[in-house]
Amino acid sequence: MNFFTVFSFNCFHSFHSFHLFQLLVSTIDFRYITDVITPEEAISMLKNAQEGKEERIEHLLVKGYPSYTTQVGWMGYSDATIQELCKKYLDLGFTAFKIKVGRDVNSDMKRCMLVRKEIGYENTLMIDANQIWDVNEAIEWVKKLSEYKPLFIEEPTSPDDVLGHATIAKALRPLGIGVATGEMCCNRVLFKQFLQAGGMQYCQIDSARIGGVNEILSVYLMAKKFNVPVIPHAGGVGLCEMVQHLQMWEYTSLSKSMKMIEFVDQQHDQFVYPTIVLNAKYQAPVEPGYSTELKAEAIENYEYPNGKEWQKMFQEGIFEEIKY
DSSP: OOHHHHTGGGGSOHHHHHHHHHHHHHTSOOTTTTTTOOHHHHHHHHHHTOTTHHHHHHHHHHHOEEEEEEEEEOTTOOHHHHHHHHHHHHHTTOOEEEEEOOSOHHHHHHHHHHHHHHHOSSSEEEEEOTTOSOHHHHHHHHHHHGGGOOSEEEOOSOTTOHHHHHHHHHHHGGGTOEEEEOTTOOSHHHHHHHHHHTOOSEEOOBTTTSSHHHHHHHHHHHHHHTTOOBOOBOOSTTHHHHHHHHHHHHIIIIIOOOOOEEEOOSSGGGBSSOOOEETTEEOOOOSSSOSOOBOHHHHHHHSTTTSHHHHHHHHTTSSOOOOO
C-alpha cells in the first residue's frame, strides 16, 4: 500500500466509487464502536468527501503536507543548543515546534521562554510531558506554562486515564490549551472513550501501536465524527514513513483539511524509501509499499542479537546479550 494506492479509487466514476467505499469500509471492524460510528455513516463520510478531491491531491503533490519538529527541546539540552536548533529549524521552514516538559517547572518555564524568544508568538509551540503527572499536578503545572501559549499539552498523565484527561482538558480549556494523546492507545475502544469523554482535543494515532491500517481507519472515522483533528505521533523509527500515507489519505479522502505530522529527523537513512521533508513539508511518496523496507545493511548491522553493531556492543560490555 502507498499513498496513491489508498486514494486510487478517486479515478473511478461515482457508481464504482460507491462500491469501493463499501469495500474499504468492509475491511474495518466496527465491533464495539457502532454507538459512535456505523458502516453506513462511514460510507456517507467518504462519499461526502469526494468534492474537490482531485484538487486536494494536486495540492498535496505540489505543496506537500505540513510537519512540526520535536528536535529543538529534548530534556538535557543546553540553552545554547536549544537556541541553535530553533534557528536551524526556522531556517528549514518549520513554523511549529514541540518541547519536552515535566522534570522541573522552573526549568520548563525557562525553556518555554527561550523557545518563544527564538520562534516568536506567530509560530506554534507544543509541550509534551510523556505521562509524568497526576491529574491535579498536570493542571497546576500547565497553568504555570500557559503564558507561553502552547497549542496543546501532550500525554499529561497516564495514557489509560480517560477521565483524568477529560478533567485536565476541562480545566485548561479557558486557557486555550488542548490535550493531545493517543500514541499509547492500544485499541479503537480506548480512542472511542477518549473522544466521547472530551479527553483529547488532538488525536495522536501511532501507526505501529494498534491493529494495523484497518483499525487506524476506524479511529480516523471516529475523530472525524467528533470533529477532533488527527495529528499523528511519529517519534520513533519508521513512524514518519508510515503515518505520511495515512495522513495524506485522511486529507484527500475524509477530512478535506490539512493538519500536521510530527517529524523527527533521524534514522531515515536506514530505509530504502525514506520520508522526504522539504521546507517543512512531507513530500507525497510515490513508490509502492508502506515505506518501511529497511536497507540490507541496516538489518545486517542492527538485527538483534547477531547484527554487527550488537556484537560490537556486547564485546565492549555496553550491553549483555540475553540468551533464552
